[in-house]
Amino acid sequence: MTAVRIAVVWNPAKTTREELEQALQDASSTESAPEVLWFETSVDDPGYGAASRAVDAGAGLVIAAGGDGTVRLVAERLAESDDVDLAIAPLGTGNLLARNLKVPIDDLAGAMTRALTGTPRAIDLGWATAEIDGESQRHAFAVMAGFGIDAHMITETDDDLKDRAGWIAYVESLGRAVAASEVISLRLTEDGGEPVDDEAHTLIVGNCGTIQGGLTVLPDADPSDGELDLLLLDADGVSGWLDTMRNMLWDNGLRRLVAGGASSAQSSESAAHHRTTNVVIDLAEPRDFEVDGDVLGQVTRIEFEVQKAAVRIR
Secondary structure: OOOOOEEEEEOOOOOOHHHHHHHHHHHOOOOOOOOEEEEEOOOOOOOHHHHHHHHHOOOOEEEEEEOHHHHHHHHHHHOOOOOOEEEEEEOOOOOHHHHHOOOOOOOHHHHHHHHHHOOOEEEEEEEEEEEEOOEEEEEEEOOEEEEOHHHHHHHHOOHHHHHHHOOHHHHHOHHHHHHHOOOEEEEEEEOOOOOEEEEEOEEEEEOOOEOHHHOEOOOOOOOOOOOEEEEEEOOOHHHHHHHHHHHHHHHHHHHHHHOOOOOOOOOOOOEEEEEEOEEEEEEEEEEEEEEOOEEEEEEEEEEEEEEEEEEEEO
16 A cells, blocks of 8 residues: 555535545555545635645645546646646546546445555646636646537536436437537637638547547547647538548547557548647637536637646556
């Protein structure tokens, strides 16, 4: 077992401290759970401040116990520290970073075992800078950020249904999300190059590639490769959506799997894949902007950049 000081940043809306203590005890190789510092999140402090208090208290390992929002904010704080490991006890609806890193889901003791004994791995973080509802903000993301269908699915999903059905509740909102996602003009400036005019209804910039249900939307994404992956979708009408589904499920799905994943992500008429370390997006109209499952507000300009090897995660 690691000898570093352990802290748990936990979301009380997702679990109880007693449940987490039991999971730690089950995961421990000794008769009792390791001594742990506990930092509870709140509506006013959903994770960053709690993680700061954990670091200030001398923690060498911070376990983020909550959903993707909690994990994102803890990772954002740990990106400022060189000597603190991150681990995940996934408790949310999506748990996307945990799924992409193969952390056990619906198995707290298994996740805690990984936290206590896993070998740290450096992963990148993406950063998004934008004026959101009139205020300049900068946010980290560990999985994905963007606008369009993904953001609309979040805003259209019924919270009660999500609590009962988990990520499947997002499927129920898909039709409304598609209807709300209109193609707009935009301008991309990648890696300091010349601006390129384009159009899309959905933009996803990701550090990881897999979303709910095991669907891979960014097949080249690797959270440790020092790059971000970008997907633009402009499907319109039945033929456009058929092309998008073919691109995801066949071109970058089954056919890539059969080929052993050797080829790069393939674009199509309705789906364009890019790889970048820095990209600025200027939108013709305001759009809801989401970061790791949290809709932050409306934006018309976003700058994305990667922080290489930002966090050590178990």
